[in-house]
């Protein structure tokens with residue numbers, strides 16, 4: 149039996165460097181080719197009626213890469229955002245960012261903010277979240293700091309802290325947890341992505357490198373998801389009789 153499409157898809161877009169290196173090109177070319185796939189996947193997800201798409205573009209750990217590669221990635225981000233804005237407006241897609249964006253160079257931060265402001269729709273067709281300078285542990289630390297401040301101010305008792313309060317203090321509290329997490333590039337790890345949010349997300353790892361992740365690859369991932377049984381700790385029999393999240 150085929151289930152519903154995921155409402156929220158998150159993607160770890162990995163493998164740009166290897167894609168370029170196997171062709172004896174510099175890693176930069178892999179990032180350029182990868183940026184093209186972003187465009188295609190964004191349009192297709194919106195057309196399919198997926199409501200939320202979250203893309204891991206740059207992690208807190210990626211700051212440890214060579215300065216030259218970071219420079220290329222930041223330049224590419226700006227170049228890409230300047231071209232993407234028309235497509236987002238045309239398709240009524242809202243852009244959100246997630247991460248410590250104040251660590252980005254000013255020119256990248258400004259361009260990001262421009263497109264976020266430009267697409268600030270109250271009824272978007274799809275919300276596209278770019279994770280930039282993002283770390284899942286840092287996101288949890290920042291949520292804990294905000295709650296600790298409330299405790300210190302006497303507005304919150306430690307005993308009253310709940311899971312939903314942590315969720316409410318994440319960077320984008322209105323975006324629901326992902327239903328499907330795709331990782332390209334074949335690594336079986338989450339690399340500090342959405343640690344809190346993926347508690348019950350379905351995982352899909354493909355050896356396909358991100359620049360090769362074309363639309364048929366996306367459809368394959370979605371089809372796999374539609375054949376999964378999400379049990380949330382229950383038995384299969386329980387889920388079949390009441391097929392909904394807790």
Ligand code: IPE
Nearest residue numbers: 161162163164165166167205
């Ligand atoms: C993903 O591709 C892009 C970023 C992490 C910014 P990589 O650059 O990590 O490519 P590989 O994993 O080295 O092939």
Ligand code: IPE
Nearest residue numbers: 160161162204205206207339
């Ligand atoms: C994960 O890829 C981060 C992004 C895709 C932005 P990495 O290439 O940084 O992950 P590791 O280092 O292989 O875990």
Ligand code: MG
Nearest residue numbers: 162163164333
């Ligand atoms: Mg990588």
